[in-house]
Amino acid sequence: MRIFDMGRRRFLQTAAATIGAATLGDALVACGGSSGSNSSVVTLNYWDFWVSQAPWVDNEIKLFQQAHPNIKIKKTTKVTDTYANLFALSVQSKNEPDVFMIPGTPKFNEQVQRGWLMPVDKWANASWRSRFPDKTFIEGSNMVGGKLYSAPISGNAPWLQLYINNSVFKQAGLTNADGSVQIPKTWDDVTKAAEAITKKGGGSVYGLGFGNGQNFILAWWLELFVRGAGATGGAYAQDYRTGKWTYATDRAYSDFITLLLDWKKKGYFHPNSMSMSDEEARAAFERGKFGMTVGGVWNQAEWTQHKFTDYSLMSLPTPDGTPKGYFYYSGNKYLFGVSAKTKYPDQAWAWFDWLYSEDAGKRWVQDYNEDLSAFSQLNDPSKIKFKPFSQFVGTSSLALFGPDPGLRNPEAGYVVQATFKPDINDVIAGIYTGQISNVQSALSDLAGRYQKALDDGIKQAQQQGHKVSFNDYVFANWDPTKPYTAG
Secondary structure: OOOOOHHHHOOOOOOOOOEEEEOOOOOOOOOOOOOOOOOOOEEEEEEEOOOOOHHHHHHHHHHHHHHOOOEEEEEEEOOHHHHHHHHHHHHHOOOOOOEEEOOOOOOHHHHHHOOOEOOOOOOOOHHHHOOOOOOOOOEOOOEEOOEEOOOOOEOOOOOOEEEEEHHHHHHOOOEOOOOOEOOOOEHHHHHHHHHHHHHHHOOOOEEEOOOOOOOOOHHHHHHHHHHOOOOOOOOOOOEOOOOEOOOOOOHHHHHHHHHHHHHHHOOOEOOOOOOOOHHHHHHHHHOOOEEEEEEOOHHHHHHHHOOOOOEEEEOOOEOOOOOOOOEEEOOOOOOEEEEOOOOOHHHHHHHHHHHOOHHHHHHHHHHOOOOOEOOHHHOOHHHOOOHHHHHHHHHHHHEEEOOOHHHHOHHHHHOOOOOOOOOHHHHHHHHHHOOOOOHHHHHHHHHHHHHHHHHHHHHHHHHOOOOOOHHHHOOOOOOOOOOOOOO
16 A cells, blocks of 8 residues: 555555446447447546545546547446455456556566566656656566566655544644644553543544444554554564564554553444444544544545545654654555556556656645655645645655565565465454454464465465575664665
């Protein structure tokens, strides 16, 4: 998933209702379409699951069609949590889009193996690739078998932030001597702020809130809060110092879960948090129904559309003010792909190339304030007028280059870890609602199942002839407070 390319954006996802595709120009259907009334015009089917980022996409479509009058883009935006399934069904029915945001499941290399993606090496020459930062193109990340299939559009920063409604904080008296809002920095700061807001709110305003209706938001809280406490795998990954998932052995997880349940017991959370959708929660936050929420930079575009700008943000809250871990980035740098079955590869490449252009990147970061750009020269705070987005750009120092098995051994790119249920989203939701009472047992079981998925994936890759082992996932000398530099 940040955003959200898929490394940040497996978790740069926003839930929303399905938006019907707007047909721009002569409509051609199915896999790239069929001829319309004007045979010289080609319509490309494009899929994404972006709602907050839709204004940027729509503007790029408009500009692209002005520059390419013989190519029309038919955009379809799907619901986030059903996107992967709908995409798989489109493949089965031979009705897949020409250009699309690559689904989060199955794993990237498995999608390549299934023949879903077209390599773009024919067009993405050395000059095209040289525009991107070093170590952008990685075997197993956006390359498979030496062929390139995708690229990132976003730069590197924490993909989650704690958002603060300034007005709610001021009403609760959470201000400094100069009148500015007291930005929480530690777990205790968040607790004290939540307590003050909830008490002042008298049952109508709460300290904290979220929308877990699609069952993936609550795990974001775990992800944001445990990293600074030293749980380097966050909510979704293993600790690369040992290669193992540490849900049950790193006390950062149990400590935060205890805090989370205490917040709930004391009534600091908005009572509809488990039933609201993420979109509904964002709307409630901007209306001042609660003072703090966890989300990503993609929230900002939607709030700007609603003319809500009175908020602040921070990232990496820690137990004691000293980070013991950070957000990390390296591989999984992919976002858009071209269908291997498209009837119009050259036109599909033109749209793909446009999305990855520096001009589009400049609009992405400086005009629409969607995220950092993959092109670091565009991430100039002095050219960003909107204060909350400037605050986000300032969090980039909290994202460090981290270990990557695929960089050490490209054969690790062939390891496919099976998904399963219940996963971290299910477990953390079950703990919050009280359906799971033995927290330690649930965390231990969860860690074991993630570990088995990795072990099985390694074994399967070995049986396919790939030279990969568990040792490729162990970086024993890694200091998580510093950027990783060894091989």
